Amino acid sequence: MRVLIASLLAAMAIANTSVSAGEFVTVDAGTKAEPVRLVGYLARPQGAGPFSAVVLLHGCGGFHSSMISWADRLARYGYAALAIDSFGPRGMDDHCGGFFFHEQATDGYAALGYLAAKSFVRASHVALMGFSMGGGSVLAALEKGLLEQRYPEKFRAGIAFYPVCQYASGITIGPVLVMVGDKDDWTPSASCEAMAAGRSELGAPRTPGDRSSIELVVYPGVHHDFDQLDLFLAPGRGITVKGHRAEFNEEAMRDSIVRVREFLQRTIGGR
Numbered sequence: 244m245r246v247l248i249a250s251l252l253a254a255m256a257i258a259n260t261s262v263s264a265g266e267f268v269t270v271d272a273g274t275k276a277e278p279v280r281l282v283g284y285l286a287r288p289q290g291a292g293p294f295s296a297v298v299l300l301h302g303c304g305g306f307h308s309s310m311i312s313w314a315d316r317l318a319r320y321g322y323a324a325l326a327i328d329s330f331g332p333r334g335m336d337d338h339c340g341g342f343f344f345h346e347q348a349t350d351g352y353a354a355l356g357y358l359a360a361k362s363f364v365r366a367s368h369v370a371l372m373g374f375s376m377g378g379g380s381v382l383a384a385l386e387k388g389l390l391e392q393r394y395p396e397k398f399r400a401g402i403a404f405y406p407v408c409q410y411a412s413g414i415t416i417g418p419v420l421v422m423v424g425d426k427d428d429w430t431p432s433a434s435c436e437a438m439a440a441g442r443s444e445l446g447a448p449r450t451p452g453d454r455s456s457i458e459l460v461v462y463p464g465v466h467h468d469f470d471q472l473d474l475f476l477a478p479g480r481g482i483t484v485k486g487h488r489a490e491f492n493e494e495a496m497r498d499s500i501v502r503v504r505e506f507l508q509r510t511i512g513g514r
Contacts, residue, residue: 265315270327272353279333281350283357284311284326286318292363295511297370298354298398299326300347300377302468303339304484306331309471313372320504321513323364327354339376339485344410345390347373347380352394359396368511370400372503375430375467378406378421382438385415400510402503405467408435418456420506422499424465429487432461460502466490470499 265286273279288294297317301310306328317324329343329350330336351371359366373381381401383390391397401419407430408421421439423432439459466481466488468474474481474491481490507513 265311265318268325268357270325270350270353270357272350281332281353282328283354284314284328285323286311286314286326287323287363288318288321290363292323293365294321294323294363295368295370295507295513296323296325296358296364297372297402297507297511298351298358299324300351300371300373300380301326301329302373302375302377303343305336308473309374312472316500317507320507322507322511323358323361325354325358327351343376344380344383344407347377348384348390351380351384351398352396355394355396355398365512366396368399369396370402370507370511371398372402372404373406374404374470376407378403378430379408379410382406382408382411382413382415382419385417385419386412387414387416391416400506402506404470404499405430406435408438411438413438413441413457415457418458418506418510420458420460420502422460422462422495422502424462424467424469424492424495426464426488427467429467429484429489435459436461458506460499462492462495462498465492465495469495472496 265284268283268285270281270283272281310326314324314326327350329347355369358364371381371384381403385398385401400417403421405423405427421435423435425432439457468489469492471491
């Protein structure tokens with residue numbers, strides 16, 4: 244076990260020779276009335292590309308090291324990856340007690356526009372990936388309707404880790420992979436199961452004409468934040484955050500990494 248964790252940490256710390264060193268970039272977002280300059284961590288494979296790409300959105304606790312780890316991992320898999328900090332540039336530490344899905348979803352589209360302008364990115368092959376609140380923002384960004392219609396560039400697919408599902412219709416513009424634990428008491432799996440089955444709490448069933456495809460994975464006995472490796476060092480591999488259990492689960496984490504790679508290969512391609 245300790246050998247496995249050590250190897251995972253080493254893989255995060257040591258850059259693959261086929262991956263360029265990551266860099267922090269700025270992305271213009273917000274509105275004309277309230278513009279904001281976001282900061283993002285950009286990791287990409289070496290070479291001219293063009294590469295398929297992934298935009299990453301953090302949870303309500305803000306941008307932290309796991310975002311960089313995921314971006315670097317995706318770059319090793321052959322994707323340009325841009326992890327966006329939606330809170331820091333706005334002077335926010337966290338936002339676990341309110342709604343921020345619309346703002347973060349628009350940040351995702353701003354990041355998509357940034358990537359689409361780069362010669363090393365295949366603008367038509369970009370996915371959006373998020374965690375917890377960021378996962379809910381993925382569902383908001385890919386939901387068919389007024390928000391996505393504002394933007395000329397579209398996300399081809401989405402990946403939502405333990406997202407807030409109760410406000411999503413499940414009617415999406417592309418396939419979405421949702422992964423959640425059945426012991427998650429923060430973002431309950433039951434809401435995601437209802438959404439995936441076309442019985443969302445919004446009462447908006449999918450129809451055959453909808454280009455919707457929710458691929459749901461529910462991990463038995465797994466809590467919130469199951470992929471967060473830093474929780475391995477916590478007592479019992481977990482902590483209580485605002486009354487909710489967050490707990491690392493090695494098996495679920497490893498399975499989710501495999502699923503992410505396979506899903507991206509199917510939906511946006513890759514090497």
